[in-house]
Amino acid sequence: MSNVKPRVRAGRKAAEPDLGFNWGTANSLLLGLGLVVVVVGYFALSRGSITLAPILLVLGYVVLIPSSLLLRRRVQEPGE
Secondary structure, eight states: OOEEEEEEOTTTTOOHHHHHHOHHHHHHHHHHHHHHHHHHHHHHTTTTOSSEEEEEIIIIIIIIHHHHOOOOOOOOOTTT
């Protein structure tokens, strides 16, 4: 193994890899909505609801929060 460092020219910024994760306002809104639905679901559970609470908890944990993490914005590349 060599301890040779790659040369970086002065004035040039090293290229950063694009990880493909762009957090936008839609992601924030879905995450916030998911958290509100989960809190309302736990509140309904504490009030004794046996039908509404599980529906809200599943909706929050299985649908809204994962969709907020998986939703991606379409970034238009130059020249497309």
